[in-house]
């Protein structure tokens with residue numbers, strides 16, 4: 167007699183065989199005559215209770231990888247390294263560890279709220295490549311297919327896929343190597359649209375808030391402020407503001423402004439974008455740079471008073487207006503001559519990216535300015551709301567000295583402390 171268990175096992179393998187046949191059919195159906203294709207497709211669809219969704223690595227004419235594909239890949243990394251039998255190992259640019267992912271044509275089972283579903287990694291070979299041996303430009307297209315029973319359609323499309331993307335993003339952040347970016351002058355960036363305008367190295371600065379010598383009350387206030395920002399996604403959504411915050415660090419040279427930026431990045435686990443304004447050609451290039459900044463990052467403009475003549479520019483404009491009133495033609499000629507060098511980032515351009523319309527692209531970003539001369543800056547640039555928090559870093563106080571004594575000499579107290 168055949169037991170119930172055996173019957174189910176038989177049914178399971180029939181379903182698996184059916185799905186395999188269907189996948190094969192999908193892969194090679196373009197080689198069949200058209201009429202035959204229509205009938206067989208109808209036949210399969212009629213009897214097939216499973217829905218499958220494909221996620222391609224590159225879609226349409228995008229240069230960059232599809233973000234959905236990347237999220238799924240990361241999500242499946244944890245599942246596949248346990249479940250799949252054939253894996254690919256790779257050292258990925260952004261991650262600390264080796265990354266394992268499913269090898270091509272491998273399949274794994276996942277379950278979500280008691281529903282079973284199947285992921286397969288596939289590759290479609292372009293037709294041109296099957297015909298011509300020389301079609302070197304036609305590369306394979308990778309994609310994942312997700313299959314599930316049609317009665318779970320709502321659950322999968324509305325909830326499971328969201329879960330996959332969230333998990334994928336979270337895992338990517340946990341596993342990533344943080345980076346320090348800089349905008350160096352790449353001459354041919356415009357001819358390679360897909361090439362990033364930022365170049366980077368791994369960010370491994372050892373500075374932390376514990377090691378920073380400053381008034382402990384002030385320090386705690388800054389740490390609390392940063393953590394509140396980090397957890398403030400809902401708050402920013404509620405008040406209808408872009409999720410970003412500006413800090414102005416000012417004080418005499420060598421008082422720990424750069425160290426504090428590094429400490430901030432280490433505290434929040436953010437990337438650092440060191441923006442060198444003097445090598446940005448114009449506002450348009452500044453816009454491109456800002457668009458490329460990822461979320462969870464700090465954009466730093468060091469010594470902003472030296473980077474640009476942001477203070478003088480307004481006066482310049484006013485002077486020009488005066489000159490125009492006195493001698494309009496001479497001023498027009500002058501303007502014409504100087505318009506050839508559009509090599510200017512203007513104050514209004516910069517303000518536009520700090521809190522204009524463009525500031526809302528990307529989220530969870532800190533903008534930090536450092537300066538030695540706070541009173542040289544245009545008040546519009548540093549008004550509250552734009553630079554939300556002004557932090558003065560000054561010469562060492564006694565509390566700060568104690569931190570230094572601990573850091574360097576491992577001393578908690580000493581008879582000479584009182585004298586100091």
Ligand SMILES: Nc1ncnc2c1ncn2[C@@H]1O[C@H](COP(=O)(O)OP(=O)(O)OP(=O)(O)O)[C@@H](O)[C@H]1O
Pocket residue numbers: 377378379380418419420421422423424425426538566
């Ligand atoms: N408050 C501080 N706590 C601990 N170390 C500090 C502090 N201030 C400065 N230092 C030490 O002094 C050095 C210079 O500090 P840092 O580069 O952060 O100063 P800065 O304010 O950015 O200077 P500049 O205005 O010249 O850019 C660093 O090596 C840092 O370790």
Ligand SMILES: [Mg+2]
Pocket residue numbers: 423424425468536
């Ligand atoms: Mg500095």
